[in-house]
Amino acid sequence: MSENNEVQPVGTERPKGLFGVTGTGDTSGFGGLVRAVPAPAEILSTPEPLGGYFDEIVGALKDLLGEDVARAVVVDRGELTIHIAPDRTAEVCKTMRDDESLRFEFCSSVSGVDYPERANRLHVVYHLTSMTYRRNVRLETAVGLDHPVVQSVTAVYPTADWQEREAYDMFGVVFEGHPHLTRILMPDDWEGHPQRKDYPLGGIAVEYKGAHIPPPDERRAYK
Amino acid sequence: MTTTEHGTEPAADAYAAERDTTEGRVYTVTGGDWDELVASVDPVNEERLIVNLGPQHPSTHGVLRLVCELEGETVRSVRPIVGYLHTGIEKNLEYRNWTQGTTFVTRADYLAPIFNETGYCLAVEKLLGVQAPRRAEVIRVIMMELNRISSHLVALATTGMELGALSMMIYGFRDREKILDIFEAVCGLRMNMAYVRPGGVAQDIPGEAVTMIRDFVDYMPKGLDDYEGLLTGNAIWQERTQGVGYLDVSGCLALGVTGPVLRSAGLPWDLRKTMPYSGYEEYDFEVPTHNGADAWARYLLRLEEIRESLKIIAQGLDKLEPGPVMVEDKKIAWPAQLALGGDGMGNSLNHIRHIMSQSMEALIHHFKLVTEGFRVPAGQVYTAIEAPRGELGIHAVSDGGTRPFRIHMREPSFVNLQAIPALAEGGLLADVIAGGASLDPVMGGCDR
Numbered sequence: 001m002s003e004n005n006e007v008q009p010v011g012t013e014r015p016k017g018l019f020g021v022t023g024t025g026d027t028s029g030f031g032g033l034v035r036a037v038p039a040p041a042e043i044l045s046t047p048e049p050l051g052g053y054f055d056e057i058v059g060a061l062k063d064l065l066g067e068d069v070a071r072a073v074v075v076d077r078g079e080l081t082i083h084i085a086p087d088r089t090a091e092v093c094k095t096m097r098d099d100e101s102l103r104f105e106f107c108s109s110v111s112g113v114d115y116p117e118r119a120n121r122l123h124v125v126y127h128l129t130s131m132t133y134r135r136n137v138r139l140e141t142a143v144g145l146d147h148p149v150v151q152s153v154t155a156v157y158p159t160a161d162w163q164e165r166e167a168y169d170m171f172g173v174v175f176e177g178h179p180h181l182t183r184i185l186m187p188d189d190w191e192g193h194p195q196r197k198d199y200p201l202g203g204i205a206v207e208y209k210g211a212h213i214p215p216p217d218e219r220r221a222y223k
Numbered sequence: 224m225t226t227t228e229h230g231t232e233p234a235a236d237a238y239a240a241e242r243d244t245t246e247g248r249v250y251t252v253t254g255g256d257w258d259e260l261v262a263s264v265d266p267v268n269e270e271r272l273i274v275n276l277g278p279q280h281p282s283t284h285g286v287l288r289l290v291c292e293l294e295g296e297t298v299r300s301v302r303p304i305v306g307y308l309h310t311g312i313e314k315n316l317e318y319r320n321w322t323q324g325t326t327f328v329t330r331a332d333y334l335a336p337i338f339n340e341t342g343y344c345l346a347v348e349k350l351l352g353v354q355a356p357r358r359a360e361v362i363r364v365i366m367m368e369l370n371r372i373s374s375h376l377v378a379l380a381t382t383g384m385e386l387g388a389l390s391m392m393i394y395g396f397r398d399r400e401k402i403l404d405i406f407e408a409v410c411g412l413r414m415n416m417a418y419v420r421p422g423g424v425a426q427d428i429p430g431e432a433v434t435m436i437r438d439f440v441d442y443m444p445k446g447l448d449d450y451e452g453l454l455t456g457n458a459i460w461q462e463r464t465q466g467v468g469y470l471d472v473s474g475c476l477a478l479g480v481t482g483p484v485l486r487s488a489g490l491p492w493d494l495r496k497t498m499p500y501s502g503y504e505e506y507d508f509e510v511p512t513h514n515g516a517d518a519w520a521r522y523l524l525r526l527e528e529i530r531e532s533l534k535i536i537a538q539g540l541d542k543l544e545p546g547p548v549m550v551e552d553k554k555i556a557w558p559a560q561l562a563l564g565g566d567g568m569g570n571s572l573n574h575i576r577h578i579m580s581q582s583m584e585a586l587i588h589h590f591k592l593v594t595e596g597f598r599v600p601a602g603q604v605y606t607a608i609e610a611p612r613g614e615l616g617i618h619a620v621s622d623g624g625t626r627p628f629r630i631h632m633r634e635p636s637f638v639n640l641q642a643i644p645a646l647a648e649g650g651l652l653a654d655v656i657a658g659g660a661s662l663d664p665v666m667g668g669c670d671r
Contacts, residue, residue: 076602077349105476108607109616111631125618127605127633131476131490134497138605159479162641163633170313185306185670194314195629201311201318 043072043083053135054080060101065092081138086150089126089141090177093156096128096137104128104137107153110163112171116197120144122173126153126160143173152178170195247273270294274652278307284381284659285666289643296651301644305637308670316630320596321347322557324627326417328617331632332668333414334377337363337370338610339668340419343630345500346606346619347421350599353555358546359423360502365436365539366409366418367501367608368532372443373402374611374663375525379450382522382660386463391454398446401439408432423549426561433540440537447526454522464519468646468658471516478645479638482613483528484662486512487520494609501608505542506535518661555597558589596625612636612663636669 049055050073057080058073069092072083084092096104109127120142128137141150152175153160164175165184172193175181183190192199206213242249252260277288286307292300312331316324328343329336341363348354355363380395403413409432410418410425418425454460470478475485485492493510495503511527513520549556558578562571578586601623607616616633639662646658 077352077604079604081603107479108614109605109618109631109633111618111629111633113603113620113629113631125603125631127616127618129607131492131497136498136605138603157479158477159638159641162637166637183306185309187306194311201314 043074045072046075050075050080053133057102057135057137058082060099061092061095064095064099079136079138081140083140083142086124086141086143088151089124089139090151090153090156092139093126093128093153096139097156102130103132104130104135106131107157107159108136110153110160110167112167112173112195114171114195114197115142118142122148122171124150124167124171124173145172148172149174149176151176152181154178169193172196271299276655278304284385284664285669287640287659287664287666287669289655289659291647291652291655293652296653298647298650298652298655301647301655303640303643305640305666305669308666310671312671313630313632316627318626320625321421321599321627322596324630325420326415328630328632329415329417330667331671332610332612332615332634332636332665334374334665335370335611335615335668336415337366337419338608338615339632340417341367341501342606342608342610342615342617342632343619344419344421345608346604346617346630347599349604349606350602350619350621351421351555351597352600353422353550353552355423355550356547357502358427358544359548361539361542362424362428362548363419363501364503364506365428365536365543366406366424368535368539369402369405369436369439371532371611372529373399375529376402378525378611378660378663379522382518382657382663383454385656385660386460388454388457388460391450394446394450394453398443401442405432405435405439408435420549420557422552422555422557423547425557427548428543433543436536436540440533440540443533444530447529451526461519463653463657464517464522464661465515466517466519467650467654468518468521468661469516470642470646474642474645478642480613480642480662482609482611482635482639483521483524484639484642485613486510487524488516489514494607494614498607500606506538508532508534518657521661521663553588554592558585558592598623598625599627607633610635612665612668613639632668632671634668634671636664636666637671640664640669 050058054075058070061069061082065088069084069088070082071085074081074083093107096102106129107126108129109125111125113123113125115121115123121144123140123142126139128139129135130137143150150173152164154164154175155177161179162184164178165181167173168175168181169183169186170193182188186194200215241251250260272293274291274293275288276291278286288304288307290302290304291298310330312327316327319327324343324347325340328339331339344355376395376399380392380399383389383391383395406416407413409428410416412418470480470484470488472485472488472490475481475488475490481492489512491510491512494500496510508531511524511531513524558574560571560574561569562573578589599621601621603618603620605616605618607614609615613635614633615635618629618631618633619627620629622628642662643655643659646662647655650658
């Protein structure tokens with residue numbers, strides 16, 4: 001162990017691999033292959049027809065709110081995702097709920113996702129369920145860190161209240177029009193938004209009986 | 224009270240003392256006579272009393288805090304405060320491989336671990352584009368329904384305890400113990416089993432456990448008759464639950480409330496029927512509903528649901544045919560085989576012999592799959608299953624790596640708890656407890 005009290009992550013003290021290997025330690029040659037990052041800057045729409053009831057939903061939505069309501073429409077693994085603008089979420093949800101051909105009465109879930117590679121990195125995802133037609137649809141919107149404001153849907157779906165508070169708490173997305181946007185799971189005076197990708201897990205180096213334990217995201221891992 | 228140079232201090236009081244604040248006088252009540260306390264409150268100038276229940280109050284069903292504003296004994300407003308049990312399960316999942324994820328999600332709603340695991344594994348399987356073999360699906364259904372019964376038994380037991388029917392608590396936990404024994408026989412653990420894995424289940428169900436399940440299916444109806452004999456005709460039970468915690472269908476839908484609470488309001492929405500998964504469409508069962516929309520209706524409904532679950536379990540046992548319990552694809556299936564050895568459950572000795580002394584490739588395969596895990600194609604899915612408390616949704620996002628990019632659990636406890644003000648405001652303080660208990664929130668699931 002090093003003499004100084006400076007905490008060093010396990011594995012970085014001696015940058016040599018097993019049996020004194022330097023570099024990547026790769027002997028197979030496959031380590032040189034580079035994978036394309038599957039996070040394109042622009043979300044590509046699935047070409048029509050989408051199949052099933054998806055065309056019906058997208059068609060009805062575009063008829064009611066105009067062609068430009070959907071920034072992209074993606075069908076993947078049998079699920080429909082409609083990407084919409086962050087300042088139109090309430091309007092779109094109200095139409096989705098009230099129109100007779102759509103009837104998405106129920107908002108199942110609101111969740112945030114952080115894609116640090118993208119310009120609009122904070123995504124908010126709404127999962128709507130139509131109990132009348134037994135259909136599901138996903139609405140997704142994205143905002144950047146410079147102006148992370150999404151219109152709140154609490155007036156349309158009161159159930160989004162706590163779920164939007166959770167998305168604010170964990171990702172720092174500000175929901176405009178939310179009645180009381182405060183932290184819900186973390187303490188009120190917490191700093192930072194824990195589920196952003198640049199927020200470390202644990203984040204605190206621990207010293208216990210002389211052994212230094214790095215924060216979990218800096219520990220040795222097989223990747 | 225003693226006076227020191229610092230001012231007035233209480234004499235050796237372990238709890239916060241009475242004190243005056245800008246908001247009014249603050250009392251700390253940890254027992255004693257309520258009438259005495261009320262007598263010390265000025266009834267003319269202090270009409271509204273703010274009572275803080277919890278977070279460590281036994282009647283708040285876990286570490287839930289309720290701030291109630293009372294006028295006399297009438298509740299004028301309730302503010303639920305959650306987050307005391309937040310353990311960062313969703314964040315932690317992003318640092319483990321997909322298989323390790325089951326050990327984390329199982330700890331969210333600790334009364335329904337099999338549901339958390341199954342919901343998560345269905346999401347991972349949908350991302351992978353694989354389907355668990357038939358025997359694994361049947362085992363999952365049997366385990367889920369056993370788990371539903373055990374969860375409903377705890378709901379009945381704790382509701383009984385909170386309303387003063389202590390015998391019900393003893394009976395409920397006694398019968399739940401039989402289910403936990405079955406779980407132990409199936410996978411060695413009573414709770415948080417991490418039994419359901421992406422691609423199937425961790426190990427096959429032993430014959431001994433099947434016998435135990437059959438015995439339980441024969442035993443349980445009599446237990447239910449006993450509960451009904453104990454509670455249904457009981458005048459106090461009826462008074463405490465009938466008309467209490469009323470929430471109608473439109474209220475449920477607006478607030479996102481699902482599960483027994485929604486069905487107690489009359490809407491037969493059960494994902495097992497309406498959007499079947501894991502082969503539920505093959506089973507013959509009813510979705511019980513009630514039109515009371517109150518705590519009484521939810522009590523009756525949970526009893527009915529236990530009876531329906533018993534029907535499903537009996538059918539599931541008949542459907543158990545020999546076969547694999549994990550997908551054939553060796554790039555996904557967990558390499559180690561578990562077996563009962565001389566020193567308890569552990570890795571199968573045959574497997575150890577194979578990787579340690581017969582095949583270098585098998586060892587490498589084992590090592591890579593266990594340490595690094597399998598890769599999941601990029602994309603996102605949402606799967607929803609009918610947990611004992613309502614819709615349990617898993618929103619899983621993969622970036623093509625060996626670890627989840629993001630997992631969000633749409634926890635029914637979290638969403639349903641929003642309904643507490645709607646259930647309780649305008650009623651009596653005692654009905655906050657009855658109404659809250661009828662929602663059956665589990666804070667481990669709520670806070671994750």
